[in-house]
């Protein structure tokens with residue numbers, strides 16, 4: 001009888017300890033975390049559009065939603081950029097392209113960093129698909145949703161709030177199509193600058209942060 005009575009508190013203590021370990025593990029690993037941002041026009045690029053984006057992370061898997069309203073009817077490359085300053089470019093980052101002050105993707109690189117994930121509609125999502133124009137939204141107002149297995153690096157960049165959503169494709173001269181008003185793209189000699197220049201941008205922040 002004495003042995004049984006003394007064993008009970010030990011079992012209770014063990015149960016309490018393992019319970020708190022489980023809670024600690026959930027907070028560092030597999031718990032869902034939600035990140036979101038408004039997508040605002042990139043300065044100097046004459047964008048009259050807006051949007052929003054959210055990423056729900058479970059482990060390295062991201063449920064990505066991007067809403068865009070008001071861009072021109074044309075392909076819009078979209079990426080998660082990372083490993084820059086986790087920010088969007090400001091007007092003084094713009095340079096002259098074909099003599100016109102505007103923001104190329106390269107102009108903003110220090111702020112948002114290079115492409116980490118391509119938000120394609122199907123197939124590969126690596127940086128190799130950054131300009132896979134046929135696999136991005138083809139219109140200017142849309143809601144994009146896709147579940148994507150991120151690289152672990154990119155998942156960590158999102159968790160550390162160093163990830164930025166960028167939607168590309170502008171209409172600098174307001175003629176409803178991509179042309180060479182800003183010259184050739186800094187990213188591809190076969191595309192006009194308008195097709196690849198950043199249109200909307202937003203840094204992903206953890207929902208609940210203030």
Ligand SMILES: [Cu+2]
Nearest residue numbers: 078079115166
């Ligand atoms: Cu991009």
